[in-house]
Amino acid sequence: MAARSYPSNFLTTTIEKAARWARTQSMWPATFGLACCAIEMMATGAAHNDLARFGMEVFRASPRQADLMIVAGRVSQKMAPVLRQVYDQMPDPKWVISMGACASSGGMFNNYALVQGVDQVVPVDMYVPGCPPGPQSLMHGILTLQRMIVQGEHVSSGASS
Amino acid sequence: MSDETPTPTIDGEPEIVDIWLSGTEVPPTDEGAQEMAEEEPEARLREQLGSVVTDDYVDSEVAPEDERMIINMGPQHPSTHGVLRLQLELEGEIIRRSKPIIGYLHTGMEKTAETLTFAQGPTNVTRMDYLAPLHNELAYSLAVEQLLGIDVPPRAQAIRILMTELNRVSSHLVALATNGMDIGALSMMLYGFRERELILEFFEKTTGLRMNHNYIRPGGVAADLPPGWRRDVARIVETIPARIRDYDDLLRENPIWLSRTKGVGVITAEECRAYGITGPILRSTGVDWDLRKAFPYSGIDRYEFDVPTGTNGDVYDRYMIRMEEIRQSIRIVEQVAETMPKGDYRADDRKVTPPPRARIDESMEALIHHFKIFTEGFRVPPGETYVAVESPRGELGCYLVSVGEGRPWRMHIRAPSFYNLQALPVMMADTLVADTIATIASLDPVMGDVDR
Numbered sequence A: 001m002a003a004r005s006y007p008s009n010f011l012t013t014t015i016e017k018a019a020r021w022a023r024t025q026s027m028w029p030a031t032f033g034l035a036c037c038a039i040e041m042m043a044t045g046a047a048h049n050d051l052a053r054f055g056m057e058v059f060r061a062s063p064r065q066a067d068l069m070i071v072a073g074r075v076s077q078k079m080a081p082v083l084r085q086v087y088d089q090m091p092d093p094k095w096v097i098s099m100g101a102c103a104s105s106g107g108m109f110n111n112y113a114l115v116q117g118v119d120q121v122v123p124v125d126m127y128v129p130g131c132p133p134g135p136q137s138l139m140h141g142i143l144t145l146q147r148m149i150v151q152g153e154h155v156s157s158g159a160s161s
Numbered sequence B: 001m002s003d004e005t006p007t008p009t010i011d012g013e014p015e016i017v018d019i020w021l022s023g024t025e026v027p028p029t030d031e032g033a034q035e036m037a038e039e040e041p042e043a044r045l046r047e048q049l050g051s052v053v054t055d056d057y058v059d060s061e062v063a064p065e066d067e068r069m070i071i072n073m074g075p076q077h078p079s080t081h082g083v084l085r086l087q088l089e090l091e092g093e094i095i096r097r098s099k100p101i102i103g104y105l106h107t108g109m110e111k112t113a114e115t116l117t118f119a120q121g122p123t124n125v126t127r128m129d130y131l132a133p134l135h136n137e138l139a140y141s142l143a144v145e146q147l148l149g150i151d152v153p154p155r156a157q158a159i160r161i162l163m164t165e166l167n168r169v170s171s172h173l174v175a176l177a178t179n180g181m182d183i184g185a186l187s188m189m190l191y192g193f194r195e196r197e198l199i200l201e202f203f204e205k206t207t208g209l210r211m212n213h214n215y216i217r218p219g220g221v222a223a224d225l226p227p228g229w230r231r232d233v234a235r236i237v238e239t240i241p242a243r244i245r246d247y248d249d250l251l252r253e254n255p256i257w258l259s260r261t262k263g264v265g266v267i268t269a270e271e272c273r274a275y276g277i278t279g280p281i282l283r284s285t286g287v288d289w290d291l292r293k294a295f296p297y298s299g300i301d302r303y304e305f306d307v308p309t310g311t312n313g314d315v316y317d318r319y320m321i322r323m324e325e326i327r328q329s330i331r332i333v334e335q336v337a338e339t340m341p342k343g344d345y346r347a348d349d350r351k352v353t354p355p356p357r358a359r360i361d362e363s364m365e366a367l368i369h370h371f372k373i374f375t376e377g378f379r380v381p382p383g384e385t386y387v388a389v390e391s392p393r394g395e396l397g398c399y400l401v402s403v404g405e406g407r408p409w410r411m412h413i414r415a416p417s418f419y420n421l422q423a424l425p426v427m428m429a430d431t432l433v434a435d436t437i438a439t440i441a442s443l444d445p446v447m448g449d450v451d452r
């Protein structure tokens, strides 16, 4: 049984793995800025921190072209139905990052006006702590999510199916 | 909303909500509710309660119905600077009427303020206008200090001016950046945020946070300036004016920029007065009104600066004013840094000032004192007051009522963005739909400030 030699530059993988990898390399976020956290999200995308390094600088104005929803800021009772609609408009597979204390738990505003955690409205894959989370925290959250997707770990929304 | 939809009820007192909604039965004791129910039709009440948003554009006399179109912009729109929603009534390409719909970011902060002690208050207000957090804190702290009747030492005042003026620069930089991005000058976005980072670094060093600092507190500031602050400030003072010149080169004579901003979104001085509009928008119409000159606070009258004004009241003038205000703020920062007084950075008043950290390790009394201030807070004598500062968006006022307890009885913020937003229908009437974006961007509304 002589070993057959293959030409170089040859890679074997499964379609599933290749698809997972491809998904992480061009994850396009929907612009969903709500409050203070949105400013930090913009700062993350701007020159100094440069989210483009991870293939994510294309913030999409239309949810139909986006894979990732970064809920950046406090979600009021009035905004919650809109948020759900935007989420429903996004094509599968899709992921949600809850950015900041307000989006994750209502933050310091435990009152009549705010939804106490956006996970009551949409499934959340990643919580980024902070008030506001700095660009580094947000990037850490994004990279962790990417790693989870590549490794096929369970993520709560459409991607796992 | 159909009639079958169950009536929303508030726990504990469902009857009142029921009555308001049905408009039939009113408890004899509640006169106010009775009057409201009699005067207001049911649909209107529902609208006020926030459950429906009615479309009141029924106007088919001027133009045939099929030529008028109502489109909805937002609340999830990248150019509305957050969650502003606009109803635009179009006739072809022309906007005939428009109506801003707000409340998508209502956070109930004024209510939350009533549950926080006076010492905790700045944590709350700093999150309102999140591009100018330090101005919010300053207005609140000044109001509390006025009720308490205490003075803050000169160094604290100078630090406050230094920080708020730097904050004005960073806020205007974001305004320029987003303004540019909305009109298609994407490089402005990158530049604006790059320069802002310079200031935020200094803020982070001083206050511990990049935004929402909770740094200016009743009685002074939270901490002294960090070692090496002169070097950092000098770097900012050096860098920013040079970069501003670059922006000017980029935009001032750029024909696309000019044609998209000149003569767009025009408002007159009379209209500004009628709507209570302040800040760069008022000054762009030629009115020389700046609270820093009219009602100086924190000793800002010690420093020299000019108040830039425009002539046409259009988007271009507002842009030029923001540019000039950055230069003037840098001028103030320079003077503050040169003349920074020595001394304490907070008032020497044991009632409001916690003991220094070092004393807590030595003395039991200091520990108890510290604990008391941060758990119970301090009591503020009864009274009411209104204090305003000039935020990057205009007059930012804090109205505070105390009944002698450790928490405010009522706090209201006169938010400049809220008033300025009223100018939108005026500015956009009978203009092209393509100018909407430029007009909104030039108002620089912060929805956190509008909705609170």
Ligand code: SF4
Binding pocket: A035, A036, A037, A072, A073, A074, A099, A100, A101, A102, A103, A107, A130, A131, A132, A133, B127, B212
């Ligand atoms: S978590 Fe903090 S920074 Fe983010 S929206 Fe809430 S208050 Fe603002």
